Every structure is written in C-alpha cells, then in structure tokens.
Amino acid sequence: MMSVYLDYQSAKPLDPRVMEAMLPYFNEEFGNPSSLHEEGDAASTALEDARRTVAAWINATPEEIVFTSGATEANNLALIGYAFRNRDRGNHIIISEIEHISIHNIAKYLERNGFRVSRVPVDRYGRVSLSRLEARITPDTILVSVGYASNEIGTIQPVPEIGALARSKGIAFHSDGVAAEGLLGIDVQRDGVDLLSLSANDIYGPRGVGALYVRQGVRLNPQIIGGGQERGLRSGSENVPGIVGMAQAAAIMAREMAVEVPRLGAYRDRLISGVLSAIPHCFLNGHPQERLANNAHFRFQGIEGESLLLSLKREGISAMTGSACTAKTLEPSHTLMSIGLLHEEAHGSLEFTCGRFTREEDIDRVLEVLPGIVERLRKVSPIYQGNEG
Amino acid sequence: MDVKPTAYSARVLDHFQNPRNVGVLEGENVAVGKVGNPVCGDLMEIFIKVVDDRIADIKFRTFGCGSAIATSSMITEMAKGKTLDEAMKITRQDVATELEGLPPRKMHCSNLAADALHAAIQNYRASRGETIPMESVATEPETKVFVGEEAFIGKGVFYSVDDPALLKDQRVLVLDSGPTSAILSQDLMNYTDRVIFLTSDTPDDAAKTAELLKQAGVKVLFQSRLKEIKGHDEVEKVLIHDLAENDDYELVVDAVVILRGACDAEG
Numbered sequence: 001m002m003s004v005y006l007d008y009q010s011a012k013p014l015d016p017r018v019m020e021a022m023l024p025y026f027n028e029e030f031g032n033p034s035s036l037h038e039e040g041d042a043a044s045t046a047l048e049d050a051r052r053t054v055a056a057w058i059n060a061t062p063e064e065i066v067f068t069s070g071a072t073e074a075n076n077l078a079l080i081g082y083a084f085r086n087r088d089r090g091n092h093i094i095i096s097e098i099e100h101i102s103i104h105n106i107a108k109y110l111e112r113n114g115f116r117v118s119r120v121p122v123d124r125y126g127r128v129s130l131s132r133l134e135a136r137i138t139p140d141t142i143l144v145s146v147g148y149a150s151n152e153i154g155t156i157q158p159v160p161e162i163g164a165l166a167r168s169k170g171i172a173f174h175s176d177g178v179a180a181e182g183l184l185g186i187d188v189q190r191d192g193v194d195l196l197s198l199s200a201n202d203i204y205g206p207r208g209v210g211a212l213y214v215r216q217g218v219r220l221n222p223q224i225i226g227g228g229q230e231r232g233l234r235s236g237s238e239n240v241p242g243i244v245g246m247a248q249a250a251a252i253m254a255r256e257m258a259v260e261v262p263r264l265g266a267y268r269d270r271l272i273s274g275v276l277s278a279i280p281h282c283f284l285n286g287h288p289q290e291r292l293a294n295n296a297h298f299r300f301q302g303i304e305g306e307s308l309l310l311s312l313k314r315e316g317i318s319a320m321t322g323s324a325c326t327a328k329t330l331e332p333s334h335t336l337m338s339i340g341l342l343h344e345e346a347h348g349s350l351e352f353t354c355g356r357f358t359r360e361e362d363i364d365r366v367l368e369v370l371p372g373i374v375e376r377l378r379k380v381s382p383i384y385q386g387n388e389g
Numbered sequence: 390m391d392v393k394p395t396a397y398s399a400r401v402l403d404h405f406q407n408p409r410n411v412g413v414l415e416g417e418n419v420a421v422g423k424v425g426n427p428v429c430g431d432l433m434e435i436f437i438k439v440v441d442d443r444i445a446d447i448k449f450r451t452f453g454c455g456s457a458i459a460t461s462s463m464i465t466e467m468a469k470g471k472t473l474d475e476a477m478k479i480t481r482q483d484v485a486t487e488l489e490g491l492p493p494r495k496m497h498c499s500n501l502a503a504d505a506l507h508a509a510i511q512n513y514r515a516s517r518g519e520t521i522p523m524e525s526v527a528t529e530p531e532t533k534v535f536v537g538e539e540a541f542i543g544k545g546v547f548y549s550v551d552d553p554a555l556l557k558d559q560r561v562l563v564l565d566s567g568p569t570s571a572i573l574s575q576d577l578m579n580y581t582d583r584v585i586f587l588t589s590d591t592p593d594d595a596a597k598t599a600e601l602l603k604q605a606g607v608k609v610l611f612q613s614r615l616k617e618i619k620g621h622d623e624v625e626k627v628l629i630h631d632l633a634e635n636d637d638y639e640l641v642v643d644a645v646v647i648l649r650g651a652c653d654a655e656g
Binding site: 135303304332340342343 | 405411431432457458621638641
C-alpha cells in the first residue's frame with residue numbers, strides 16, 4: 001500500500017544532503033571545539049562556520065546565536081533566563097493563548113516562581129489582537145512571547161507589528177520560530193525580535209539540535225551551568241555533527257525556500273478546496289489567507305479525530321488531530337479552544353501538514369479516501385446532524 | 390512505560406472497522422440508553438427491543454474514538470439474546486476482556502457501553518411501570534444579572550443589536566430570550582460565521598426553533614446557562630453551566646447579546 005506522510009508538523013525526515021554533511025563529524029572530525037590541537041581546531045572551525053550560516057539565515061550576527069539541544073531548551077533559556085535575569089525591572093510577562101505547549105508550561109513554572117503571566121487572546125482565526133496585547137502591558141511588563149505562527153492551525157501572527165509595539169514600550173520580544181521556519185522568511189531586524197527559538201529538525205536537520213538567537217545587549221541567566229561553552233549561556237561540549245547538520249539544513253532552506261514554499265502552498269490549497277467541496281459539514285480551522293503554506297486543518301461535524309486517524313492509518317495515511325482522545329491529558333487542544341471552538345468541535349479536528357518530500361499523488365490519495373471515511377464514521381454517529389430526517 | 394492511547398488490540402480494531410449492529414430501533418417494546426456527552430468526546434446511544442424479557446434486537450450509534458466505537462459494537466453482540474437480568478450483569482470489565490483489553494487511558498473515558506446498555510434496560514423497565522429510583526437533579530434558579538455583566542456593558546455586552554454589522558466577524562453568544570433572540574441569531578449569520586445560541590431548553594422543548602437555527606448555521610447549546618462573563622478590558626470568555634452534566638466550562642467569545650427587553654415584553 002502507498003504510504004502517505006502528511007504530519008510534517010510532528011516530525012520531519014533528515015534531508016539526505018544534511019546527513020552527508022554531518023557524517024564526517026561523527027568520526028573523522030571528532031574533536032572538541034575547546035581543544036587547542038589540530039582535531040580541536042577542525043571542530044571549532046566547523047562550529048563557527050555553522051554559526052555564521054545560521055546567523056545569516058535570519059539576518060543576525062554569529063555572536064547572537066546560541067546552539068541548544070532543541071527549541072524546547074531555547075524556549076526555556078529565553079523565557080526563564082530572561083525573566084530571572086531582569087527581575088529587578090519587573091515581574092510581568094505576556095504570552096498568547098495560542099503558544100506552543102512548551103511556552104504555556106514554562107509560563108506556569110514562572111508563575112510558581114513569583115512572576116505574573118498574562119495570556120492574550122486570539123481572534124476566531126487564531127491571530128493575536130494587538131489592541132488586546134497592548135491593553136495588558138503594565139509598567140512591570142518585561143517580556144512578550146508570541147510565536148511566528150501556530151504549529152497546529154498554521155495561522156501566521158503579525159510579528160513585525162508585535163515587535164514594533166514591544167520596542168516602543170521598552171519590552172523584550174521573544175518569538176518561537178519553529179512552526180514558521182522554512183515556510184516564512186524570518187528576519188530578526190525587520191521583525192524586531194530580541195529572542196528567537198529555532199529547531200534543526202523543522203528545517204529537515206537532525207533532532208536534538210536547536211538555537212536561540214539573543215540580540216546583542218539582551219541579558220539572560222544560563223539554564224545549564226558547566227564549562228562555559230556558548231559564551232557561558234549554554235554549557236556542555238557542543239554537538240558538532242548536529243550543529244553542522246542544522247547549518248547545512250539552513251543553507252539548503254535559504255536556497256530552496258523560494259521554490260519549495262509555493263509548491264507546498266499549491267498542495268495545501270488543493271487539499272483545502274478538495275476536502276471542503278467533497279465533504280459536507282466540514283470547516284477550515286485557522287486563517288483562510290494568513291496561514292502557513294504547508295497547513296490544512298479541518299474539523300468535521302459529528303465525528304471524532306482519533307477514529308479519523310485510525311481509519312486513515314489503515315489506508316496508509318499519517319495525519320494529526322487536536323482531539324482529547326489522543327492526548328495525555330484527555331483535554332482537547334488548547335489552540336482549538338483558544339479560537340472559540342466547543343469541545344465537541346475540537347474533538348472532530350484533523351490536521352494535514354505537507355513538506356519537502358510530499359508529492360502530488362499524496363494529495364490525490366487523501367482526496368480519494370477521506371470522503372468515504374468521514375461518511376462511514378458519520379453513519380455510526382448519534383450527533384451528526386445529516387443523520388436526522 | 391507509557392502505553393499509547395491508540396495501542397489497540399486486533400479485536401478492538403476489527404470492531405472499530407466493522408462495527409456490528411449500527412443504527413436505531415423504533416416502535417413497540419423499544420428503549421434507548423444514552424450516556425456520555427460530546428464535551429468529553431464520547432456519546433453513545435444503545436437501542437434495545439425486548440421480547441419475553443429478552444433482548445431480541447439491539448442497535449447502537451456512537452460519537453467517539455476507536456475504543457468508544459468498538460466497545461459499543463462489542464456489547465451489542467454480548468447482549469443480544471440475553472435476558473434483561475443477564476444483560477444488567479455485563480460490566481465494563483467484561484466488555485474490555487472480550488475485546489482483549491483496552492489501553493489504560495481508555496478504560497474509563499471510552500468504555501461507557503455497559504452504562505448505556507444498563508440505562509436502556511432501566512428505561513425499558515421504567516416505561517413498563519417498574520419504578521426505579523431516579524436521580525434527583527437540583528436545578529439552580531436562573532440568574533438575572535450575570536457575574537461580570539455590568540463591567541462589560543458596551544465592551545462586548547449588548548442589550549440590543551440595532552446594527553448587526555457592528556458584530557461583523559465576531560464570535561457572538563446570544564442568550565435565549567424568546568423568538569426575537571432566535572431571529573436575531575439567524576440574522577447575525579449574515580455578518581459572522583460564529584453565532585452561538587444558549588438556551589436552558591432541551592432539544593425536544595425547542596425542536597422547531599433549533600432546526601431553523603441549525604439550518605442557518607447557528608450553533609445551539611441546549612440545557613445551558615450563562616454563569617459568568619470574563620475578560621481583561623472587554624468580553625473575552627464566558628463561563629457556561631451545562632445543566633445536563635451539572636458542569637461548567639469556558640468558551641472564548643467576543644460578544645454576549647442579552648435581549649432582556651424582548652423577554653419582558655413577552656412575559
């Protein structure tokens with residue numbers, strides 16, 4: 001059976017060109033960048049080349065890049081590191097309701113440690129309201145964190161406007177760039193971002209590597225203490241193969257994005273119009289225009305997401321849902337609740353995210369089997385309104 | 390070890406993929422048991438037809454995950470042909486065992502089929518005059534002024550809507566205050582795609598209005614009451630009380646319409 005992977009939001013395969021660039025650094029060039037001998041020099045050269053590449057990709061300087069073990073660590077360093085270092089200036093932080101779960105849980109940790117956190121709501125498409133954000137700013141506010149885009153419903157945030165607002169109020173601005181990297185151009189100067197979290201896997205690099213951009217002059221408390229690597233902000237011997245992989249992934253992305261993004265956008269548009277026209281009582285979640293090029297997120301009246309996933313799996317199709325029935329917490333996705341959905345609506349959600357290795361046939365296959373699956377499950381459902389009368 | 394919520398046995402997958410006895414029953418000697426609610430992600434209906442104190446026919450409909458569908462399908466097979474007393478003895482654990490087990494996380498949330506069967510049998514017996522103790526549901530008196538309401542007048546709380554265009558693209562909650570509020574809800578759908586009509590009525594009480602509202606695309610919340618309006622400077626959320634479940638939940642909205650005048654005029 002043909003296998004169709006449309007869950008690029010959850011994980012992406014390593015680009016073979018990235019793996020090729022990484023391989024020498026596992027054995028031939030195994031040195032520690034801190035060592036002063038030949039092997040150490042080769043490793044530190046590779047590390048600093050990688051830093052330049054990643055910095056150039058987001059219009060930063062190499063000194064502003066801190067490599068981490070991934071975006072979650074970058075988020076921890078940004079929010080916890082900034083909050084504790086700048087506590088004397090205020091104890092109030094603003095995030096949005098639609099942030100990634102790691103930001104929400106870090107915010108709860110900060111609340112337990114005496115900080116005050118406000119959560120700014122989003123509109124029915126998932127866009128952060130600037131006026132509601134501004135209304136929450138107080139003299140005590142030191143940091144605003146709003147991601148470039150929603151990892152679930154794909155809605156793109158007005159990041160440059162938020163950056164300008166934060167700057168005008170003298171507040172630092174952190175943005176989680178993970179959902180958007182490789183799909184939107186990220187420019188920390190243009191967008192007024194002071195702290196930016198990135199992940200290597202989300203641009204087809206390896207897992208376990210990420211970076212935090214830290215604007216020059218922004219002060220953080222390190223979260224991992226040790227030998228003082230990464231300018232003291234992130235100790236631990238550097239993961240040179242991983243970092244080389246992240247840089248190679250960024251370099252490929254910088255070259256290919258201009259072609260790749262419109263290609264993915266065409267798949268997305270076909271999927272959205274195909275599903276909406278073939279299936280009754282089906283709705284698009286997220287913004288109709290301001291959405292990531294790879295994201296198609298639906299909800300189907302009267303059926304539940306896990307049963308959709310199981311049925312798709314049987315057809316060889318991998319997708320994602322925000323239903324509680326697949327979650328550890330038995331709660332539906334906080335993102336779907338934040339746009340104003342009822343629980344029963346959130347339970348019926350289904351997300352497709354395409355990527356670099358998606359082909360036209362993958363979209364054909366979904367459009368071929370999904371209407372029948374939805375129809376079958378609706379026949380079993382007591383709440384599908386089409387069953388009445 | 391963390392067991393995935395979808396780590397299902399082959400029998401669960403079989404009953405999910407090929408559910409037995411899907412449908413509804415009507416007519417003489419038929420009773421239905423309904424359990425769960427869509428809020429928690431599962432809703433089951435089991436229909437039984439009883440002949441000579443035995444379950445002669447049984448059908449189900451389920452909204453829910455794989456295990457919710459599989460457990461309902463399985464219990465229809467287990468109960469068919471059994472006497473009512475025998476069927477009352479089928480437990481959740483029996484259903485799970487017949488299905489070669491369920492993932493731990495699903496044992497409680499999606500294993501309600503036995504409860505639905507028992508409810509159907511009790512309803513059947515009740516309809517025959519065999520009285521069973523009913524749970525008494527305490528209903529709270531209707532609140533006249535909602536918590537937070539006065540703080541948001543003109544900031545998302547509306548007592549009249551002269552110009553629906555002002556609510557363009559907003560998520561609007563309209564409280565049921567009679568026909569005027571239902572007509573307004575339908576009209577608002579010309580300006581936004583998100584109108585929620587909140588009523589304390591049951592779907593049966595308000596069947597006709599509900600049908601018209603649903604056709605217009607209005608989302609109807611039955612057996613519900615507004616409890617509190619929340620927000621920073623303006624309306625951002627409401628707290629809704631579900632009378633059927635005796636439970637509260639939050640819903641994100643931008644506006645709340647309370648047509649008190651219309652209500653007074655009728656009453």
